[in-house]
Amino acid sequence: MSPARRLGVVLTIVAALLGIVAIGVGPGDLDVSKILGAIGRGLVGRDDPSDLGDALVWWLRVPRVLVVLLVGAALAGGGAVTQGLFRNPLADPSVLGISLGAAFVAVLGLLMGLDRAGIWVTPVLAATGAALALAILLALASRTSDTTTLLLAGVALGATCGAATTCVLALAGDRYDLGIRVMRWLMGSFEGRSWGHFIGAAIPIGLGLVLAMSQARDLDALALGDDVAASLGASPRRVGRRAVTSVALLVGGATAVAGVLGFLGLVVPHVVRWRLGGAHRSLIPISALGGAVILLAVDTWTRVATEALPPGVITSLLGAPAFLWILLAQARPRSQ
Amino acid sequence: MIRVVLGTLLFTIACGRDAMPRTGTARIVSQVVFADEELWHLGPEVHPRVVGVSPMADDARYSDAVGLWASSLARPVGAEAIAALTPDLVITAEFTAAETRAALQQIGIRTLELAGWNGFDDYRRHVGEIADALDVEAAGTRSVAEFDAELARLRERFAGEPHPGVVSWQEGAVAGAGTSFADAAAAAGFVDVAASNGIVGHTTIGVETLVAWDPEYIVVSCEDDCTAREREIAARPGIAATRAAKQGGIVAIQAHHLYSVGAGMLEVVRQLGARRPEHSP
Amino acid sequence: MIRVTDCALGVPRGHGTRWLVQGLAVDIDAGARVAVIGPSGAGKTTLLRALAGLVAPTKGTITLDDRPMIDWDPRLRARRIAWLPQRAEPWSDVIAEDIVALGRTPHLGALARPSDADRAATRDALARVAVEDLATRKWSTLSGGERQRVMIARMLASDARILLLDEPTSALDVGHAMRVMQCCDALATAGTAIVFATHELELARRWADRVICIGETTAVGPTEQMLVPERMSALFGVQARWGRSMIFE
Numbered sequence: 001m002s003p004a005r006r007l008g009v010v011l012t013i014v015a016a017l018l019g020i021v022a023i024g025v026g027p028g029d030l031d032v033s034k035i036l037g038a039i040g041r042g043l044v045g046r047d048d049p050s051d052l053g054d055a056l057v058w059w060l061r062v063p064r065v066l067v068v069l070l071v072g073a074a075l076a077g078g079g080a081v082t083q084g085l086f087r088n089p090l091a092d093p094s095v096l097g098i099s100l101g102a103a104f105v106a107v108l109g110l111l112m113g114l115d116r117a118g119i120w121v122t123p124v125l126a127a128t129g130a131a132l133a134l135a136i137l138l139a140l141a142s143r144t145s146d147t148t149t150l151l152l153a154g155v156a157l158g159a160t161c162g163a164a165t166t167c168v169l170a171l172a173g174d175r176y177d178l179g180i181r182v183m184r185w186l187m188g189s190f191e192g193r194s195w196g197h198f199i200g201a202a203i204p205i206g207l208g209l210v211l212a213m214s215q216a217r218d219l220d221a222l223a224l225g226d227d228v229a230a231s232l233g234a235s236p237r238r239v240g241r242r243a244v245t246s247v248a249l250l251v252g253g254a255t256a257v258a259g260v261l262g263f264l265g266l267v268v269p270h271v272v273r274w275r276l277g278g279a280h281r282s283l284i285p286i287s288a289l290g291g292a293v294i295l296l297a298v299d300t301w302t303r304v305a306t307e308a309l310p311p312g313v314i315t316s317l318l319g320a321p322a323f324l325w326i327l328l329a330q331a332r333p334r335s336q
Numbered sequence: 337m338i339r340v341v342l343g344t345l346l347f348t349i350a351c352g353r354d355a356m357p358r359t360g361t362a363r364i365v366s367q368v369v370f371a372d373e374e375l376w377h378l379g380p381e382v383h384p385r386v387v388g389v390s391p392m393a394d395d396a397r398y399s400d401a402v403g404l405w406a407s408s409l410a411r412p413v414g415a416e417a418i419a420a421l422t423p424d425l426v427i428t429a430e431f432t433a434a435e436t437r438a439a440l441q442q443i444g445i446r447t448l449e450l451a452g453w454n455g456f457d458d459y460r461r462h463v464g465e466i467a468d469a470l471d472v473e474a475a476g477t478r479s480v481a482e483f484d485a486e487l488a489r490l491r492e493r494f495a496g497e498p499h500p501g502v503v504s505w506q507e508g509a510v511a512g513a514g515t516s517f518a519d520a521a522a523a524a525g526f527v528d529v530a531a532s533n534g535i536v537g538h539t540t541i542g543v544e545t546l547v548a549w550d551p552e553y554i555v556v557s558c559e560d561d562c563t564a565r566e567r568e569i570a571a572r573p574g575i576a577a578t579r580a581a582k583q584g585g586i587v588a589i590q591a592h593h594l595y596s597v598g599a600g601m602l603e604v605v606r607q608l609g610a611r612r613p614e615h616s617p
Numbered sequence: 618m619i620r621v622t623d624c625a626l627g628v629p630r631g632h633g634t635r636w637l638v639q640g641l642a643v644d645i646d647a648g649a650r651v652a653v654i655g656p657s658g659a660g661k662t663t664l665l666r667a668l669a670g671l672v673a674p675t676k677g678t679i680t681l682d683d684r685p686m687i688d689w690d691p692r693l694r695a696r697r698i699a700w701l702p703q704r705a706e707p708w709s710d711v712i713a714e715d716i717v718a719l720g721r722t723p724h725l726g727a728l729a730r731p732s733d734a735d736r737a738a739t740r741d742a743l744a745r746v747a748v749e750d751l752a753t754r755k756w757s758t759l760s761g762g763e764r765q766r767v768m769i770a771r772m773l774a775s776d777a778r779i780l781l782l783d784e785p786t787s788a789l790d791v792g793h794a795m796r797v798m799q800c801c802d803a804l805a806t807a808g809t810a811i812v813f814a815t816h817e818l819e820l821a822r823r824w825a826d827r828v829i830c831i832g833e834t835t836a837v838g839p840t841e842q843m844l845v846p847e848r849m850s851a852l853f854g855v856q857a858r859w860g861r862s863m864i865f866e
Contacts, residue, residue: 026548027547028544029548050581052578055547055573060547087709088708116558196573214727215727216728220719220729221719223716224705224719225702225706227671227702228702228705228719232723233691233693233694233695235691277715278711278715279715280729303544
């Protein structure tokens with residue numbers, strides 16, 4: 001069994017075990033039989049949303065675990081594609097400005113009080129923002145096959161959206177309740193995520209992963225530069241368009257349903273590439289699995305231990321020193 | 337003769353104390369919504385001395401003082417604008433912008449900083465502090481007495497079993513023991529479930545915890561959309577399984593009452609109490 | 618194979634064009650051994666890139682199997698033509714075998730899952746350039762010569778029938794240079810077309826049937842007619858004459 005496949009199997013098992021633990025822990029004093037009963041009923045569609053046990057397990061915990069796995073997979077998978085596209089191990093999917101575009105439109109909605117209409121409003125607005133950011137990037141990508149230009153365009157777009165968001169917050173400075181709502185959303189949250197969120201996220205993230213995998217060969221070909229890639233039959237412009245679209249679907253879907261979560265898209269693919277090599281055929285799915293496992297571990301821990309700390313804070317707090325440690329480990333002199 | 341002289345002396349001193357306000361309270365600026373409301377309640381003798389109110393005084397989302405103060409009255413923002421009104425006293429709070437408070441101190445303008453907003457006792461204390469600073473103790477005492485009288489009336493109205501459980505839940509933020517909400521809930525005959533679960537002050541909980549508590553009533557804030565808001569919250573996954581959602585116990589109260597730390601807290605008592613089936617009109 | 622007709626390659630300079638290649642007409646058929654020589658910056662790399670289909674000629678046509686190069690589907694074209702650039706570096710520290718395996722890209726499906734044939738071709742390419750022992754070494758641990766051989770192996774792994782090599786022996790010692798050119802020669806005997814750009818006139822004299830000279834003017838012809846002192850003097854701006862040199866076998 002190849003190292004990649006071995007790691008994939010291990011990560012899948014860990015994800016399943018973590019999922020079981022996550023569904024089993026939490027408030028409510030539910031014993032195993034109640035939990036299994038709720039899951040069983042839910043699977044056959046006979047659950048009772050007005051029963052407390054069913055609600056806690058089937059309407060809150062199970063969908064939350066699935067959403068967390070999806071979001072972790074999306075961010076890490078998107079990171080693998082971004083690093084391959086821009087040939088930069090320090091690239092993060094947020095470098096394209098997608099998550100910041102999503103955040104800007106979501107914050108606008110919060111400012112206008114649109115989120116009061118229902119819990120689906122902010123995710124839809126965030127997804128719209130991501131789609132707009134993608135449209136702008138594609139328009140730029142069609143004009144140039146130079147990935148440097150694309151990267152700069154993404155950075156500029158992200159900076160613009162970030163500045164606009166700050167402006168919105170400054171203008172609404174006296175509305176402290178808005179400030180709190182915005183900060184909470186910007187720091188990421190899986191609170192109250194249910195089946196509607198799961199389905200809403202699964203579609204773009206699923207599409208994004210499929211599209212990303214379809215570019216595996218061409219992303220590999222980019223390893224030696226645009227010219228060599230072209231001589232190998234890969235069109236850098238076409239890869240650029242499709243890779244950007246897959247990242248937008250992945251990051252847009254994740255941000256829409258969970259807010260802004262940092263570092264996963266940077267650290268996970270970086271480590272996977274370091275240990276397993278850069279073949280995207282295995283890099284993308286293994287990164288996705290790794291991101292899913294890590295985010296589920298983080299979310300389960302914050303849910304049980306602290307209840308209030310947003311997952312985005314944890315991923316940054318852990319991610320930054322982890323990244324430094326990885327860089328130092330890689331810089332250690334190798335013997336010939 | 338000595339009696340006359342002493343008497344005149346005492347009389348003059350007494351007159352002087354009433355006729356001349358204590359140095360520094362002829363021009364008052366408020367930077368706190370609570371003070372905007374209370375300065376009005378203190379009566380007509382205080383009104384002409386107010387030369388500026390807080391910018392949020394007219395914001396219906398936060399203020400019960402909407403429409404009370406003349407639109408020609410200044411709503412200064414920042415130390416410069418405040419100083420331009422040459423106030424003798426500026427009423428601030430610990431959440432007033434730190435730069436503004438520091439600048440006022442540097443300029444040498446006298447400030448009264450109100451701190452601590454944890455229930456009815458703090459309300460009474462703050463009214464006293466303001467009345468003291470303005471030298472209208474009698475008006476302050478009267479204002480508190482009115483509050484207490486109405487509170488007692490409401491307590492009596494809503495007395496009696498049962499005492500259902502209630503949680504104030506604002507997208508995760510709950511109010512536990514030692515908060516104005518806890519006092520208001522108790523006055524309306526409720527038990528603050530967050531407080532019973534050991535929560536003190538304001539904190540954030542997960543929605544799972546709220547559902548596990550299964551309270552009979554959940555209070556949320558609303559603006560113009562209170563009925564729609566109650567429906568929306570009651571339909572949320574998880575919350576839909578609580579007794580509050582199933583038995584019509586989701587209570588949406590307008591934000592400016594719910595977040596009030598002034599006399600508006602009594603409105604919370606009124607609205608909460610009225611939702612108990614045995615007390616509904 | 619490749620047919621070049623009245624081809625001109627120019628680059629914009631100021632308000633005009635600087636012509637690198639003018640009026641080039643050459644057929645590159647199976648088994649061709651063509652060298653491209655000229656001073657630095659003359660346009661050798663540009664010509665090779667045009668033959669690889671990476672740039673379109675400014676004037677004239679370049680066809681592959683009688684179809685214009687630009688009309689070809691890039692992947693199908695990549696299965697016919699392999700291009701070795703002068704310099705190319707992977708951006709992450711991959712192992713040598715992965716670089717060589719990239720040569721199979723035109724034959725892979727979208728998921729880039731290598732078949733047994735792909736793996737065999739990769740191993741074979743590693744052997745032909747004598748870099749099997751470097752297969753699991755990371756790029757950063759390889760010397761310049763080792764890297765160049767790995768890149769040549771990548772080109773060979775593609776099973777393309779037209780090989781375009783830009784300075785294939787620039788970093789190689791005499792022994793390895795011999796091995797590489799012998800390998801290419803064997804392929805040419807078996808029907809592969811080889812076109813290589815080089816600074817080393819001796820390499821061109823030894824291994825090429827025809828030479829394309831790029832400089833002030835463009836000329837193409839059999840090696841013994843092109844590599845004469847008068848032409849070389851004009852091309853490089855130095856005095857040239859016949860002498861005696863060491864032969865390597």
